[in-house]
Amino acid sequence: MSTLFVVATPIGNLEDITFRAVRILKEVDIIASEDTRQTRILLTKYNIKFKQLISCRARNEVASAKNIVKLLGQGFSVAYVSDAGTPAVSDPGTRLVSMVRKEGFKIVPLPGASAVTTLISVAGMGGKGFLFEGFLSPKAMKRRRRLQKLLESGMIFVIYESPYRIIELCENLDKLCPNRNIFVGRELTKKFEEYIFGKAYEVLSMLSVMDRIRGEFTVLVGI
Structure with missing residues (x-):
């Protein structure tokens, strides 16, 4: 079943990420992020390669969420990360999660730094x-x-x-x-x-x- 993973990332020190988060970021088909440049730094640190990165920030969250829903509908798995910390906690992610839930797709939180x-x-x-x-x-x-x-x-x-x-x-x-x-x-x-x-x-x-x-x-x- 297509799944949206909501992944917490480090708030500063890049070592503050869970083993599970690294595994999921390696396994998913697509990573959506608040700032793709910031996310690339994290992916490089953990040798996570060949991922399709798409932008999902405050200014384009609704449009990007619609696209992510389509991708989930096509059978892809998607991880969402904000710049730092836990998505939707004073960061984008709330509207994305709401739209994905309304469409009936599975949502899995990966807790971590905040x-x-x-x-x-x-x-x-x-x-x-x-x-x-x-x-x-x-x-x-x-x-x-x-x-x-x-x-x-x-x-x-x-x-x-x-x-x-x-x-x-x-x-x-x-x-x-x-x-x-x-x-x-x-x-x-x-x-x-x-x-x-x-x-x-x-x-x-x-x-x-x-x-x-x-x-x-x-x-x-x-x-």
């Missing part, structure tokens, strides 16, 4: 549960309103942030919840992996001494 669980595991701030928000809106007022709602929930929460807005995020947190501890992870699992813990103003102080703020950030806000 920035949110990586950060939670070393934060020492978790409880029985947490809220995961992903990326906030780039619009300043909308971001601030959503932050306020998350803070009012009474739970710890995790958000993703770009290097271009991490300062603004910490400034907002300093104004809205100056007494809460936050735990920030940067470049998770990569060469320059770094963690910062403290109140928002303390994190701001540490970020301000960086010559240039780089990398993707994962931020846990405590209670």
Whole structure:
């Protein structure tokens, strides 16, 4: 039976991939990916050759999903990977999975790396549960309103942030919840992996001494 495999890939260190994921990527007929250039790096690392690569990113996900459904209908097996981490977790993949399921094809998840669980595991701030928000809106007022709602929930929460807005995020947190501890992870699992813990103003102080703020950030806000 034709199958769509939803495959988690490393968030930084290419060694953070499961044996099963490598096997499936070698066995499937087609690999669909958010960024084929990024995926080729991973395939080269594990000597996975002669695969048909097709693009399935946010901007073309619906059209690409229709094509993948046709390929499944023709009897091909397809693996889907996003740039890094688990597809459909603040990454493309949701619409693809939904369309494939509606057409009655089998969908198999291959679990693995995810920035949110990586950060939670070393934060020492978790409880029985947490809220995961992903990326906030780039619009300043909308971001601030959503932050306020998350803070009012009474739970710890995790958000993703770009290097271009991490300062603004910490400034907002300093104004809205100056007494809460936050735990920030940067470049998770990569060469320059770094963690910062403290109140928002303390994190701001540490970020301000960086010559240039780089990398993707994962931020846990405590209670």
